[in-house]
Amino acid sequence: MSSPVIKLPMVEIFETVEGEGTRAGFPTVFVRLFGCNLRCTWCDTKYSYPPAEAEFVMSVDEIVSKATSFGAKHLCLTGGEPLLYGDKSAALIEALAGTGRYEDIHIETNGAIELEPFIRRITSPNVRYIMDYKLPDSGEEDKMATANFALLRKQDELKFVIGSDRDFEAAKAVLERYPTAALPLFSPVWETMPPAKLVGLMLEHGLSHVKLNMQLHKIIWDPAARGV
Numbered sequence: 001m002s003s004p005v006i007k008l009p010m011v012e013i014f015e016t017v018e019g020e021g022t023r024a025g026f027p028t029v030f031v032r033l034f035g036c037n038l039r040c041t042w043c044d045t046k047y048s049y050p051p052a053e054a055e056f057v058m059s060v061d062e063i064v065s066k067a068t069s070f071g072a073k074h075l076c077l078t079g080g081e082p083l084l085y086g087d088k089s090a091a092l093i094e095a096l097a098g099t100g101r102y103e104d105i106h107i108e109t110n111g112a113i114e115l116e117p118f119i120r121r122i123t124s125p126n127v128r129y130i131m132d133y134k135l136p137d138s139g140e141e142d143k144m145a146t147a148n149f150a151l152l153r154k155q156d157e158l159k160f161v162i163g164s165d166r167d168f169e170a171a172k173a174v175l176e177r178y179p180t181a182a183l184p185l186f187s188p189v190w191e192t193m194p195p196a197k198l199v200g201l202m203l204e205h206g207l208s209h210v211k212l213n214m215q216l217h218k219i220i221w222d223p224a225a226r227g228v
């Protein structure tokens with residue numbers, strides 16, 4: 001019996017350089033799924049959930065075939081929220097890992113999805129999670145799945161997008177409250193937090209284990225550009 005075709009709503013698949021995190025600067029294929037369970041005030045991908053519509057629907061095989069048509073050895077699965085589709089999202093990750101084409105597959109997840117089923121099911125060593133923790137300015141802090149902190153591994157990354165002094169204080173408090181093996185990243189909200197101010201706060205508060213995370217793609221291209 002053949003397995004049923006798994007289909008997912010999609011926004012875009014493209015190749016560029018990774019703009020964020022420890023792999024910033026590497027040529028990377030981006031697979032952006034449609035749909036999100038949050039509505040962050042400062043969201044920069046509002047085209048990835050309603051009232052916008054999915055650009056197309058693709059089967060897992062079609063997504064893998066398009067992704068592997070590019071040369072990059074890094075792949076970023078993003079959205080929207082790429083883990084919104086549970087077993088279907090997991091099947092896509094397994095299929096991408098199963099190609100053997102990628103040194104690194106990282107998943108940009110929003111902090112409002114329990115990671116336990118994914119970490120348990122997907123055992124490929126090159127699959128990593130970059131989890132956001134949504135701070136007060138996002139309006140979505142109460143949705144955070146704090147059980148994920150203890151599950152994240154040293155190859156994973158924990159990203160705080162910081163819009164204000166209040167957000168900075170909250171991020172610092174979260175790191176003190178929830179121990180994690182993941183690498184903490186502090187990223188300035190493009191419109192409201194000058195990077196120099198965020199660096200000043202990091203140094204002033206002695207956060208020697210935290211890495212500044214600039215969005216390279218917003219420096220290289222127009223901050224509003226899509227598909228870069």
Ligand SMILES: Nc1nc2[nH]cc(C(=O)O)c2c(=O)[nH]1
Pocket residue numbers: 016017018019020030045076078079108217228
């Ligand atoms: N270049 C580039 N790097 C990125 N890293 C994370 C992105 C995202 O939208 O999740 C992104 C993106 O959209 N473009």
Ligand code: SF4
Pocket residue numbers: 036037038039040042043044045046048079080081110
């Ligand atoms: S989780 Fe990401 S895609 Fe969803 S609303 Fe927040 S910033 Fe936008």
Ligand SMILES: [Mg+2]
Pocket residue numbers: 044045
């Ligand atoms: Mg983006």
